[in-house]
Amino acid sequence: MHLKTSIKAIEYYLPPFVEVGSDLVADNPEWRIKDIESKTGILQRHISTTETSVDMGFFAARKILKKYDNADDIDLLILVTQSPLYVLPTSACILQDKLGLKTTCMAFDVNLGCSGFVYALAMCSSLIEAGVASQGLIVCSDTYTKYIESSDRTCRPIFSDGAAATLVVSDVFGSIGPFDLGTDGSGFDKLIVKSATKSNNLINSKLHMNGSAVFMFTMNMVPKSINKLLIKEGIMLTDVDAFIFHQASKLVLDNLIRRLELPKNKVLVNYHKVGNTVSASIPIALKQASDEGKIKEGNTIMLSGFGVGLSWGSCLIKFGQKI
Amino acid sequence: MHLKTSIKAIEYYLPPFVEVGSDLVADNPEWRIKDIESKTGILQRHISTTETSVDMGFFAARKILKKYDNADDIDLLILVTQSPLYVLPTSACILQDKLGLKTTCMAFDVNLGCSGFVYALAMCSSLIEAGVASQGLIVCSDTYTKYIESSDRTCRPIFSDGAAATLVVSDVFGSIGPFDLGTDGSGFDKLIVKSATKSNNLINSKLHMNGSAVFMFTMNMVPKSINKLLIKEGIMLTDVDAFIFHQASKLVLDNLIRRLELPKNKVLVNYHKVGNTVSASIPIALKQASDEGKIKEGNTIMLSGFGVGLSWGSCLIKFGQKI
Numbered sequence: 001m002h003l004k005t006s007i008k009a010i011e012y013y014l015p016p017f018v019e020v021g022s023d024l025v026a027d028n029p030e031w032r033i034k035d036i037e038s039k040t041g042i043l044q045r046h047i048s049t050t051e052t053s054v055d056m057g058f059f060a061a062r063k064i065l066k067k068y069d070n071a072d073d074i075d076l077l078i079l080v081t082q083s084p085l086y087v088l089p090t091s092a093c094i095l096q097d098k099l100g101l102k103t104t105c106m107a108f109d110v111n112l113g114c115s116g117f118v119y120a121l122a123m124c125s126s127l128i129e130a131g132v133a134s135q136g137l138i139v140c141s142d143t144y145t146k147y148i149e150s151s152d153r154t155c156r157p158i159f160s161d162g163a164a165a166t167l168v169v170s171d172v173f174g175s176i177g178p179f180d181l182g183t184d185g186s187g188f189d190k191l192i193v194k195s196a197t198k199s200n201n202l203i204n205s206k207l208h209m210n211g212s213a214v215f216m217f218t219m220n221m222v223p224k225s226i227n228k229l230l231i232k233e234g235i236m237l238t239d240v241d242a243f244i245f246h247q248a249s250k251l252v253l254d255n256l257i258r259r260l261e262l263p264k265n266k267v268l269v270n271y272h273k274v275g276n277t278v279s280a281s282i283p284i285a286l287k288q289a290s291d292e293g294k295i296k297e298g299n300t301i302m303l304s305g306f307g308v309g310l311s312w313g314s315c316l317i318k319f320g321q322k323i
Numbered sequence: 324m325h326l327k328t329s330i331k332a333i334e335y336y337l338p339p340f341v342e343v344g345s346d347l348v349a350d351n352p353e354w355r356i357k358d359i360e361s362k363t364g365i366l367q368r369h370i371s372t373t374e375t376s377v378d379m380g381f382f383a384a385r386k387i388l389k390k391y392d393n394a395d396d397i398d399l400l401i402l403v404t405q406s407p408l409y410v411l412p413t414s415a416c417i418l419q420d421k422l423g424l425k426t427t428c429m430a431f432d433v434n435l436g437c438s439g440f441v442y443a444l445a446m447c448s449s450l451i452e453a454g455v456a457s458q459g460l461i462v463c464s465d466t467y468t469k470y471i472e473s474s475d476r477t478c479r480p481i482f483s484d485g486a487a488a489t490l491v492v493s494d495v496f497g498s499i500g501p502f503d504l505g506t507d508g509s510g511f512d513k514l515i516v517k518s519a520t521k522s523n524n525l526i527n528s529k530l531h532m533n534g535s536a537v538f539m540f541t542m543n544m545v546p547k548s549i550n551k552l553l554i555k556e557g558i559m560l561t562d563v564d565a566f567i568f569h570q571a572s573k574l575v576l577d578n579l580i581r582r583l584e585l586p587k588n589k590v591l592v593n594y595h596k597v598g599n600t601v602s603a604s605i606p607i608a609l610k611q612a613s614d615e616g617k618i619k620e621g622n623t624i625m626l627s628g629f630g631v632g633l634s635w636g637s638c639l640i641k642f643g644q645k646i
Contacts, residue, residue: 088436104503108433
């Protein structure tokens with residue numbers, strides 16, 4: 001169903017410190033950086049230096065609060081992160097206090113990666129639709145680069161740090177949904193940072209990605225998910241004005257375009273300069289596409305996130321007004 | 324509002340290994356255990372040995388799936404935990420696979436503690452009410468004892484490991500809601516396990532609780548929350564058939580009873596033998612109270628969880644049938 005909610009605003013924060021190909025080659029002289037870049041399409045990555053996930057989320061969300069002066073209207077804060085500050089408490093509590101949101105505000109972290117924004121849209125819209133909350137702020141923020149070995153050729157050329165804040169409100173003009181959400185936990189170890197919260201011996205864990213397994217999962221599940229949503233909504237692929245996929249890499253997006261036979265101009269990408277910012281990637285791409293006039297209110301926009309979990313989430317949205 | 328959903332079933336798992344007062348004294352001969360026990364009311368704690376949070380959640384949820392043979396009907400799995408197996412992926416994915424739930428099932432971890440069950444009820448009910456999901460399984464599971472120093476007199480006598488699985492379905496006879504949910508992140512460091520996901524140097528962190536600060540927060544917020552809900556629902560305190568608070572300790576519950584002037588027989592407690600099992604404490608107490616015939620379908624039951632975050636959540640529920 002279409003929830004009677006809409007995205008009213010998106011703002012984002014990308015750390016100013018940037019790494020380009022030559023920085024990677026300086027650490028890894030044997031890397032053929034041009035070959036890597038032609039495959040990933042990613043020419044630079046934002047790297048958090050002093051900024052934590054909460055700091056980045058704060059910088060993004062503060063822009064919305066300044067613009068709308070609505071800190072007292074927000075009663076739901078969802079922080080999508082896999083880079084929390086502590087094992088406990090939930091980092092969303094720290095962000096609630098830092099942003100000056102009222103205490104009668106729900107706040108919790110959701111541990112999801114590249115599918116996390118779409119999942120959070122489902123939660124946020126549903127809580128508003130059901131009358132539990134009235135205005136929700138979804139903050140997606142991750143510092144994955146902290147988990148990556150400098151010599152990891154699979155992960156380092158791809159992942160970038162960043163945060164996006166998305167304001168969701170009741171709105172009969174826009175819409176959020178329907179959704180197609182799923183999980184294949186049999187691939188839990190294909191994209192993983194091991195921790196030792198299950199034992200007393202913490203180890204300094206690093207990100208491990210089985211790139212080909214995640215790629216196969218994506219090519220298998222995402223086209224099915226897109227087609228299921230079109231059937232659910234009773235529309236054709238040509239009725240969709242724009243597609244915003246999780247900005248995994250050029251290789252992944254080119255193959256999705258090919259498999260789904262999508263017109264390239266309808267698939268909005270920003271991975272070249274932004275990189276793969278995990279759960280923040282879809283809202284950052286949405287905002288940039290809106291700023292560039294590539295999407296506007298009333299457009300039917302397909303979102304699809306996929307990756308760590310393994311997990312995927314797709315949905316259709318319409319903006320009720322310019323974000 | 325009342326969501327048209329209800330708790331259909333609860334099952335739980337408590338690790339068979341139990342620590343009693345003499346075990347604590349063996350490690351800490353200077354402890355006056357009778358004084359501690361008369362304050363906490365907690366006479367034993369369940370300690371996970373080989374069981375992880377996912378294992379315990381699995382044991383609890385499997386009982387529901389066996390009873391109802393409904394693994395294919397569940398399309399939403401919320402794992403409330405602050406003891407995940409990994410930094411990423413979300414442990415809910417591992418549980419989805421282990422339980423044999425279908426891949427068209429949402430699955431995510433929510434990082435919340437003692438308020439987590441009530442928060443998850445809000446999310447689960449709202450997602451069902453909004454048509455995003457049809458049957459939800461809430462699994463609350465924590466192994467806090469792994470974070471506790473053997474000599475910590477504030478935490479060790481209180482916290483216990485355990486898991487509860489709660490099945491939520493559409494149901495016009497029962498109800499879930501209204502809710503009162505809140506956050507005071509200014510107290511984020513009053514109950515904390517520091518980790519080092521914000522740096523590259525992981526440290527072996529332990530639970531720290533400022534007992535008096537958490538106590539003050541609870542006495543300040545919980546009575547207000549209960550009274551707000553009564554006003555929202557338009558009922559009197561005497562209209563509530565049973566109160567199930569987070570089983571923090573005897574000291575906390577006795578003071579809530581005193582402040583709210585509650586009849587003791589309406590406040591159902593199980594802390595003596597179960598201990599404080601964090602987010603699993605309310606559903607375990609609900610199930611035990613139902614099994615003992617102390618609550619039944621149609622009863623108006625007030626739930627209230629509070630603690631780490633700092634965060635609180637209260638709600639009213641009615642069972643549509645015996646759980």
